[in-house]
Amino acid sequence: MxxxxxxxxxxxxxxxxxxxxxxxxxxxxxxxxxxxxxxxxxxxxxxxxxxxxxxxxxxxxxxxxxxxxxxxxxxxLSENGSLHPVQEAFKEHHGLQCGFCTPGMVMTAVDILQNNPNPTEQEIRHGLEGNFCRCTGYHNIVKSVQHAAQSLNA
Amino acid sequence: MIPAKFDYIKATSIDQAISLLSQHGYEAKILAGGHSLLPAMKLRLNRPSVLIDIGGIDALGSITDEGDAIKAGANCTHYEIANSNLVKSHVNVLSQTARVIGDVQVRYRGTIGGSLAHADPASDYPAAILATDATISVRGSNGARDISATEFFQGIFTTALGEDEIITSIRFPKTANGTYVKFFQSASRFAVVGCAAVKNGNGIRVGITGVADTPYRASAVEQAYDGTTSAADHAIDGVDVMSDHFASEEYRAHLAKVFVRRALEQL
Amino acid sequence: MTTNYIGQPVKRKEDNRFLTGKGRYTDDIKLPGMAFAAFARSPYAHAKINSIDTSQAANAPGVLAVYTGSDECGNFGVPCGWLVHFKNGEPMKEPPHPLLAVGKARHVGENVAVVIAESLQEARDAAELIEVDYEELSVVTDPRQAVQEGAPLVHDDAPNNTVYDWEIGNPKEEVDAAMDGAHHITKLDFKNQRLAPNAIEPRSYIADYDVNADKYTLYTSTQNPHLIRLLMCAFVLGIPEHKVRVVSYDVGGGFGSKIYHYTEEALLTWASKKIGRPIKWTSDRTEAFYTDAHGRDYCTTAEMGFDADGKILALRVHSEANLGAYLSTFSTCCPTYLHGTLAQGCYTTPLINIDITAAFTNTNPVDAYRGAGRPEMTYILEHLMDTAALEMGIDPAELRFKNFIPPFDGVNQEGYQTQVALQYDSGNYEGTLRRALEMVNYENFRQEQAAARENGKLLGIGFSTYIEGCGIAPSAVVGSLGARAGLYEVGHVRVQPTGKVSVFTGSHSHGQGHETAFAQFVADHLGISMDDVEIHHGDTDQVAFGMGTYGSRSLAVGGSAIVKSLDKIIEKGAKIAAHKLEAAEGDLEFANGQYTVKGTDKSIAFGDVALTAYVPHDYPEGLEPGLDFSSFYDPANFTYPFGAHICVVEVDQDTGKVDIRRFIAVDDVGNVINPMIVDGQIHGGVVQGLGQALLEGVSYDENGQMITGSYMDYAMPRADDVPFIETDRTVTPCPHNPLGVKGAGEAGAIGATPALVNAVMDAIAHIGIRDIQMPLTPERVWRAMQA
Structure with a gap:
């Protein structure tokens, strides 16, 4: 079709x-x-x-x-070769290890921050509930999203 | 994984969808959000030879104020229901329910009509449907009819929906504030127990999902309700409680009482 | 230049490609003319295969070939990499593990036939047309039941389903006597449940035989490409190693499950030559549950004897370890040399006896999974310690302080000789616990706990002071213990004429960040910018040799091999520099990327030395041109990271649900090259450990059907199941490798599990319950509280 x-x-x-x-x-x-x-x-x-x-x-x-x-x-997501602020935050805060879940995590994080520019830690964790990561224990992913929120709001 | 072969037809009207369904019979499946059906098809647990996509039918897509009720089209997504101001203002138990279904991605795609027609005994909506005494409007080749909440659910993956019928909308009477509380299955995040409760005059209505193979109105709780939480002890009166890997019959029965109590506490 | 990369949280070089979707995972590769494989798998846990009818499948659209165990490939089997002997000296039972089932299927999901077709859709559709006449046989899935007389036999030539029995430590009579004299014995009977590793990237392979070059290429999602090549060539297919290239670019997590040589790798490689086309197979998640090697699965009875003062007198453990239907590559060493040898823990226990029986069952093969034998032993020791503390009314932290091996650095004090063969390199066990107690504010917590309990809130705290054996491993030692390979590593450093540096390591990153961490110490050693260093791994045609990444060995072994080559480069460079500077080699020093004549300002930059090495016009006589060295590093000992983990939980009295309130991890992994990466490893390991304690577990029903074969039924931690992990570290360098590093990959998963379980037991200690089986599901905790 x-x-x-x-x-x-x-x-x-x-x-x-x-x-x-x-x-x-x-x-x-x-x-x-x-x-x-x-x-x-x-x-x-x-x-x-x-x-x-x-x-x-x-x-x-x-x-x-x-x-x-x-x-x-x-x-x-990235424009003209520069990383999107969410991608940048993941790099800066080690929000990825093997990289396999990363594209899905980043795309979901972008969505979370579109709907809620100032999420709490718990809101971020709930927002990521549909994404598994087996490497990071989510610690630095959540940190990355927190920092991405700050830089998007700046 | 790849589903077994099927033909795909995108229906542009309710009538066309119904006529396609009559034409293809049991070999056809309605595709709404696809979040129950497509995984089952990829696992080849379900292999319809025709998929009738009703996703593009605008007439199924809106949430409207009908005076004494809020009407949600079958194609409304969990996200739309969770975030609709009409729903929040007039049937808040429904928006609370929609908010804890699946995850953010699932809520964007999954639809209320699809979820109800699929009738997973651990799905969330039935509790709210029962507690609000909603009416499910369906249409088939013999015309349209309304099915009451208590008649709609008939068993595991079984509803009162006829073979060539589709859900068109769900009508929720405006209700006082209510609440939906849920004990999550740790892997799938479906409801091991889900309890919706709303005030109904001096009384209450309580719908329970996840506990029995068919979601039910906890009439015994409603009758025993005295303004305190003691009625929660009646949560499973007359009910055959399910048992599975995540909750034995005894534990699930206990959880049902706990979650009815928690719901009543919040009323 | 002056560089100071070691110890800095340098951002990862690899991240840009992962963050922009440009990673190269095996399933991302498309080759011209590529065909696709799909498998017909056994629906039964144990069944005789009477016949297989492939005719319909063979005639289905797009099908290129169908193979079963009756074809040539049925003669090939994958080997086990570690020979363990029975107590009586006989070799372990090692039945063939054919590429496709021959005669009988021994677990649900075992490959019975393969279809190769033009498209994946056609391959999948045709695989469903294969008709197999099965005759169901009785099933055994539990290792303790499997070794009983009369249990269904998985392999006819393995009586009582026993792979081997094995023991380590002091003579049993001595341990028994000490137990008999003990003031108090804490005894636990439990199952360390089976786990599915669940790397988020499913296994994926592409085999490509090039008829013109007579050369095979296997793209594979493996943690150790050279080992796959070695095993597949020498032990499975009998094809010459120099005609095989194994490529493993980006790999989406491994956690052990991608160490092993899987049947599909060899089968596709064989089939690619048969049909003359590249063939791809990528596991889907359902297949991953049914075919990946699982982890853990021990039935354990463990006893610890104490004197009246709380000093440990003896430890006695008997376990049945489940190895599944076939012996996976490293399966046999997990319950033995990676497990029994850790029984000393951090304690001065004078008498230890560990007795293991390994069993075949009708389940997936079981092999190393993050920690591999060590989490299981740590769980035994640390769960015993907190339980004993409760039973004896001694504070669990205090009980540990009473029993810790005193600090030793392995330089001024000797390594610690354990009762179970190993000699620890260096340790300061009380140091990590003291720091963790500070972080949790222990005294305050006990007050808060008491107050909360009065208000009906159940708070608990749990401890785990673990040790692990990493940096695997001295080849001669493991060889004497049955390893069929050496466990050294290879590091090749090529200084390019312009002074840029290419490093080729046999170690492999599947998330660990080698491209960054390795570049940090290489740059520091040579005094050059990290941008001038590129780390290559994962391609056997590019990297001379290697043993891969597992057992937290990358830096300790792989890094050390690179350092050896760097030393050779600096030494040769000194000869060139001495010539250019007209100085004696002995008068030179190398620092900050410069060779300098001591006490003068005469110097030459490393880059100029490199250029001279490749343009040797004015050059030392008799010296070879070039600046390019490869080294093998075989470690002198294992490394022994350790740490203290503390978990704080709240238990919902109504439902039994456990909420993790805090998790504190103080780890000592020796020197740290990149603290950001080390912390990340700890976070991830801890959450996997918490997953085992709280959520995860593979379950089989009485017919051997897996009832947790998808993410709808197998629970794994999600972002909202866990808190932030509070980390800190102490540094006790490894005394026997040049970087002083110990390894960080498994620490979290080893330490975390008992800390959480102990915390739950502490929360409900007043009820008198001493143990709950993992995972601590709400129902199990609730049930315990009803007792």
Whole structure:
């Protein structure tokens, strides 16, 4: 089936099978391999991208459902080669180790801060409940989001 | 993981969705938010040969003030329900419920209609549906009908919905302040026990999910309610309590009483 | 230049690519003509395979090949890397572990057949068409039951499902006698439950045979590419090592589960030559639950005897360790040499006997998982200590102070000889506990706890003062204990003509930050900018050799190998510098990137020396050009990091739910190269340890079906399950490696688990309950409180 959508600001048109998930579409059809797949049950959040401005688990959206939408992936977050403030904060505060959950974490953090520019620690922790990290114990991820909030508000 | 093969049809109207459903029968599934259905399909536990996507049907998507009730279209997402000012003002127990479903990403995509039709016995909405005495409006090839909250839920993954019927909206009578409290299953974050309670005149209405294979109105609690929390002891009167890896029958029964008590404390 | 990178929280070099989605994980790689594999797996825990009908699958659209255990690949099996002997001296039972099941399937999820097709969809669809005639057999999943007479036999040639029995320490009679004379004995019976490692990146492999070069390339999500190549070539497929390249670029977490040589790696490599195409297989999460090696799973009876003053007199432990259906690469050394040898802990226990029986069961293979045997031993010791403290009415901190081995630095004081073979390098156990007690404000806490209890609030505090054996390992020692490989490391430093430095390490990062931490000490050693140092790892065609990353060995062993090469470079550079400066080599000193004639201002920069080495026009006679050295470093001893962890919890009296209020970790990992990275390792390890204590556990039903085979049923810590981790450290350098480092990767997971369990037991101590089985689910805690 033919789908047309905007990905990271570019209009793309592709022919996909109905079985293709948005995550597979991004990875296999567009080679945007920053979106990772860590589970089959919509639990881990590694595949999080934004769809029409909202964080979604792209493994649980069919590519055909994303027809006509605007998708931003981790690859589309930084502008002109400079890191987005959330990416910057993750780097500054060691919010990542193996890097596999990182794109999903960052995309979710961007969403959290869009909705709540001054989240408390508990609000950040709740906001990240749909994303697993096995490396960091979440400590520096939460710190990173706190600092990202500060720099976005500055 | 990749689902087994299926055909995808995007329905543009309720009538078209119903006619497609009649045409394809049990081989077809309605796709709303997809957050229960798609994982099951990827695990190949569910393998419909046709998916009818109702996600684009605008008529299913709004939250409106109907005077004595708030009507939520079946396609409203958990996020929309949690953050709707109408819902917060008039059926706050519903917004409290929607806020603790899944996680932020799931709430953006999952819909109330999809969740109700799927009827997972550990899902959150049924408690609020029962406590508010909501009405589920459905349409099928034989026309539209309303199903009361207490009739709608019939068992594990089983509802009063006919084979070619879809949920169009849910009508929540405006209620006094209520509350939803939940004991989270530690892995899935579904409800091991979820209890919604609302004031109803001098009395209360209490809906309980997660405890039995069918969510239920805790009538015994409602009858025993005397303004204190002692009625919580009746939380499981006449109920067959479920048992699973996360909570035995005995523990779940205990939790039901604890969470009814906590709900009553907050009323 | 003057550099001072060591000890600084330098931001990681690798982060930009991860943060922008440019990491290169195996599943991100697409090769031209790549085909896809999917497996048919056993739905039964134990079943005879009467026949397999692949005809429908073979004829399905897009299918290129279907293989079963009856094909040539059924003759190949993956080996176990560590030979352990029975007490009577006989070698352990080591039945074949075929690439695809032959004759019988021994656990749910075992690979029975593989389909290779043009697309993943076609491979998956066709795999469902394979028809297998199974005959179900009786099942055993519990190791204590497995070794009983009459239990179902997993392998016909392993009587009583016993892989080996094994003991270490003092003679049993001496320990028994000391126990008999003890004033008090604390005894615990528990299960250290099975865990699923759950690196968020599932395993992924691409095998690519190039017919023109007659060369195989295996892209794999492994922690140790050279070891995979060695095992696969020499022990599985019998193909020449120089014709095989193993590549492991970015790896999304390992925690042990990606050390092992898995059957799929060899099968894909073999099949790629058969079909003449690259083949990819990426595990999905469900497959990961059913095929990754699990961790832990011990049934333990442990006793500690004390005198009236609280001094430990003896320790006696008997455990059955579950190794699953087949012996995974390092499985056999986990309950023995990585476990029994840690039984001294931080204490002066004079008599110790550890007795282990390892069992086959109808479950996933079990192998090293973050800590590997050491968390299990630490749990035994530390859970015994807090329990004994409660039983004897002695403060748990005080009980430890009574029993700690006194501080020793391994230089002025000798290393500490344990009763269980090892000699500790250096330690100051009371130092970490004192600091942790300060941080938690212990006296205040006890007052707060008493007040809270009066208001019906259950607060508890738990301790864990652990030690671990890291920096694995002296080859001769492990060889004498049954290791089938050496455990040295290789560090190759190539100074480029322009003075830029390329470092090739056999160590491997899957989150640890080698590209940064290694560059820090390399830059400091050479007095150059970190920007001028690039660390390479993970490609056997690029890196000479290596043993990979596990056992907190990267810096202690891999780093030391690099230091050896740096020393050789500085030494050779001195010859060149002496020539250029017309000075005697002995009159030179090297500091801040300059060779200087002592007491003069005559100097030459390292970069100029490097250029001279490659443009040797004016050059010392007889000296080879170039500045490029490779070294093997084989450690003199293990390293022994240690620390004190304290957990504070609140238990919900109504539900039994445990809320972690504070977690304090004071660790001593020796010298620290990058404190930011070390803290990160501790945070992550601690939360994995807390996960075991509170949430995680693989469960099987009576038919051997896993009932926790997805994230809907296997609970792992999420961001809102844990608090910030309060960390600090003391520094007791390792006396036997050049960086003085000990290793930090596993410390958190080793120390944290008993601290949390002890805290819960402390919270409800007044009820008289002394133990609850892990994970401490709300229901278990609630039940205990009802007793």
């Amino acid at each position: 033919e789908i047309n959508l905007s990905v990271n600001g570019s209009q793309v048109a592709r022919d996909v099978t109905p079985m293709t998930t948005l995550s597979d579409f991004l990875r296999e059809h567009l080679s945007l391999t920053g979106t990772h797949i860590g589970c089959d049950t919509s639990s881990c959040g590694a595949c999080t991208v934004t769809m029409d401005g909202k964080a979604v688990k792209s493994c649980t959206v069919l590519a055909v459902q994303a027809n006509g939408s605007e998708i931003i992936t981790i690859e589309g």
